[in-house]
Amino acid sequence: MLAPVKVSEVSSSDPKHIDVPHTRVAFAMVGDVTNPGVASGTPYFALQHAARQGWSVRGLRLSTDGRNWARRRLLWNLRQKLASGASGGYQYSDEFLDQLWKLDPPMPGEDIINMFQLYPRRIVERHDGRLFFFVDQTLKQMFETYGLGLPDKVMHDAIGRERDQYQKATTVFTQSSYAARSVVEDYGIAPEKVQAVVCGANLDPDVLDAWEAQDHPPHDPGPLRLVFVGKDWQRKGLDRLIAGMEVARSQGAEIDLRVIGVAREDVPKTLAQVSGIEWIGFVDKRRETGRFVDLLATCDVGCLLSRAEAGGMSLREFCRLGLVTLAPDVGGSPEYVTHGSGHLVKPDAGPETIGTILLGLATDKTLLDRQRKIAWSERIQASWDLPIRLIGRRLAE
Structure with missing residues (x-):
């Protein structure tokens, strides 16, 4: 192996x-x-x-x-x-x-x-x-x-x-x-x-350079801010995420969710009617890269709960911007997250399991702060510069 x-x-x-x-x-x-x-x-x-x-x-x-x-x-x-x-x-x-x-x-x-x-x-x-x-x-x-x-x-x-x-x-x-x-x-x-x-984050390098040069103050206290990115909401597990979020909320967690790539009208009413969800819809990363980076970087936890996944490019984007991750334990996805700041979820895990993870992140600020620091310190590992260097080394032989 x-x-x-x-x-x-x-x-x-x-x-x-x-x-x-x-x-x-x-x-x-x-x-x-x-x-x-x-x-x-x-x-x-x-x-x-x-x-x-x-x-x-x-x-x-x-x-x-x-x-x-x-x-x-x-x-x-x-x-x-x-x-x-x-x-x-x-x-x-x-x-x-x-x-x-x-x-x-x-x-x-x-x-x-x-x-x-x-x-x-x-x-x-x-x-x-x-x-x-x-x-x-x-x-x-x-x-x-x-x-x-x-x-x-x-x-x-x-x-x-x-x-x-x-x-x-x-x-x-x-x-x-x-x-x-x-x-x-x-x-x-x-x-x-x-x-x-492992590939890098699909984010414009010039925009990333400008973002890195900015001041990045600590996130304001308040609800745990989740972000989901994807078009295929069912395969990517948006329904699982929302169900887990509702479980955590029922136990006292304050959580908000930002959904990018899916509009409210694209999902069943049972999901569309859940409160505390900001439905962003499609964002053109070719023309709105700066906006896309800001939408992700102002959140706490990047979420992907795919039922089937080769890797999951949104995970690399979350990691490149220093987010804690909630990732599927399927395919190559576990390799796409930063060790020490990622939470893996089996494809058959139910809302209670997902809710328990979210509840811990929402109520244990020590846990969230520790994992945010790890994610931030390791963010460069999700850059394309490193994998391209490795491939170039092999091609130069």
Whole structure:
């Protein structure tokens, strides 16, 4: 079994030394890597920080927008339906990937870091640069835990190509040891070819620099301030959080909740009618990064209670801003929180368990202050600078 790799281990003996790849590097994903709205912004911010560290780097623009893609998907699903009686999973087919990568093909000799689990076969067979992966989870993990309902044949074919491509890749970077274990144990890849690198917070570095330069007075006394970030409120466990909050309140806790990414009208009335919830709705991190940072940083506890999760990017954002965290004990999420300032919750934990944690944080100020100090002192560990440095060191070899 692979031992976890902490981003704190990235620092070299010379803190000013940064290993820079000696070749051109392209980041790839299904979607336009230069768009921070793709894949929660993870490829975009990885690319941005690589450029800041001096890499010769670009992002491939593999956008699936437009009518042609909808038409191709429809025709592919129709053929699958006629052939096997089932459809779905077009994005995992080699036909889809081959067409996609024609939009912005890699340059000769260019190294590629693919943040999707598959390359087109053509790229694997013909490209003369090194091929890397940087994935949040394997397809086997995704298919088993996310319940996508895809045809067995589609999943089997995709996992088979994924296994073959991991074998041929120079290095498989994963965004958690949870994912790294699957690459080794489920796909048979040699451990020395696999490197777990927990990703950083998807927040604009210039905005973070400005925020760091401000004075940060202690939070005013008052209700415990929770914040939730996410669009898929059910998978992300907003209902579980609200139920736990109500339990804690019934026992005397003063708690407020700020919800970002979900509007009041998007949830059932039983949740929408709970008092003490500030429904922020969607915040565009491309245009309102400063506002987004302020909305998080003025809270005490960042909350994510997913029923299924590869990692949970909001957890890295909470940690980067020095928040105590309430996190799901699923997938790679435990690796995304700061040790000593995070509370892990099992996916089957009920409102009483969640409420007990919140009650303790709301009523034991010594506990909250101690964990806030830990979170604040360790916040830089959730920066993208450190994982990009580690990846750059491997690419420079």
